Amino acid sequence: MPNSQTLYLGLDIGGTKSAAIIGTPEGQVLARREWPSGSSRGPEPMLADLIAAARELLREFPAKAAGVSIGGPLDAARGIVLSPPHLPGWDAFPLRERLEEALQLPVAVEHDAAACALAEAAWGTFAGTSRLIYLTCGTGFGAGILLDGKAYRGAGGHSVELGHGRFAEEGPELFGKRGSIEGYCAGAGIPLLAAAKYPQRWGAKPPTVAELAALARQGDTEAASILEWNARSVGQVAANLADLLFPEVILLGSMARHLGAGWVGTVRAKFLEEAHPHARNCKIEPASLGERLQDLSALVVALP
């Protein structure tokens, strides 16, 4: 068994599934448990599952500290979860405190997008980048912003909520706002874009992203145009972020992995059309840690 001083516990809490892992500061994962989150049950049963999995791992792999990756909004500094839309009942839930009590370990909590940014900056292709932005591009659309290599947090330790920003006057309603950035850029917005653009075809039963991707591969130009609309929206948002913060790199999450190089190329093309000439040096790339990113994002939060 490795020296206990070098092991860390990572806890990844998602709306659909959760995981607990044991890893090293070098990003090596030694053990892993995964289970369905059952998020409709609310925080207490979810926390019980989390603690049980963590204790089971800790018996075999004593860890020095634990890190948690979880969706926002949250007060990341104090580890208090503030009613994320995908985690019903987590209202001002003192996650850090509860885990520290149960596990008798120091616990750090981070917004999932920021945790992914930290993992990429630690172990990815762009390791060591000072200003790095990770866009989740998943079911939701969030940003993790690393400045000087540290996860940016706002007033009150609050997580970044890029997806709530306005993209256009009108548009799909996500994050409680018609025309929000999340509506145009998130995976969950894609069916809504399809229904809006082709109401006769998709108004009654909006297609899933997988269905659209399959149709597009078969040469369906309407399906392709929806995925392109989403990609160009992401490129637009990336350009506005670059004009504001001039990061060295902006990394694209899940959708880049699932939809591939064509989708990333469209994001990048729109970015280059839109960004200030001096901001165009910013690299627009898929996240480099692939399937490992989720686990590593929880692990990196535990590190000193």
Next chain:
Amino acid sequence: MPNSQTLYLGLDIGGTKSAAIIGTPEGQVLARREWPSGSSRGPEPMLADLIAAARELLREFPAKAAGVSIGGPLDAARGIVLSPPHLPGWDAFPLRERLEEALQLPVAVEHDAAACALAEAAWGTFAGTSRLIYLTCGTGFGAGILLDGKAYRGAGGHSVELGHGRFAEEGPELFGKRGSIEGYCAGAGIPLLAAAKYPQRWGAKPPTVAELAALARQGDTEAASILEWNARSVGQVAANLADLLFPEVILLGSMARHLGAGWVGTVRAKFLEEAHPHARNCKIEPASLGERLQDLSALVVALP
């Protein structure tokens, strides 16, 4: 004469006028020269004027260091000016180096919006705020972003170029982009908004901001609607910034001073409509240093 160790030189380079001031770390201004910039002449004659005014002041008030406030884009870290639209000919101009040679003083250069943010954080109502954003709301529309009390700079030391971001698909063209944030939010965009909304009345000869303000005061609802459109656009941009960065305060520059509490109230109302509920604690206020802000913004850059 005060102890020379405690004096600093501030140089404010604008498109219309420039100034040199001598001040203390407490923000007291002891001497001041102002002259028309003559910016159409290009950088060399402007630099000569600047050096002459600085030397004249330094003879009487030996200063420890100099600070420069100037519009972007620029590499603020190295003090290189990168072709600002309002300063023709300042193309990769090594301002810091040239001034250090001429004045034999350490010189720091900062983006004007960031310099204003620093001055407000040093001597304004919100002194000591960790995360403070200053929106110029002048002829142009720029942002100075203070994080952890320091002026944020992007990759390569680059200034923030918020105004270049996209506000809408279409709209006034400023900063080289139709629909840019600058087009909707800058003073220079207001005549363009008027011409677009009321082409019969203002298409041929767009009104100035002062004309619109005078008409609005007389009860002209069309004129008032243009100023309101501008204010709501600023409120919208402030909300997107708050969703992203959750600052403690966003300060509004020139237009807040010239158009008054009604305009600020409209900005704030739109902000509160739009911002994420957790971001609504962010204060939206006019800059507090008023007429002194410009001088103090140059002075603050000189301070250690």
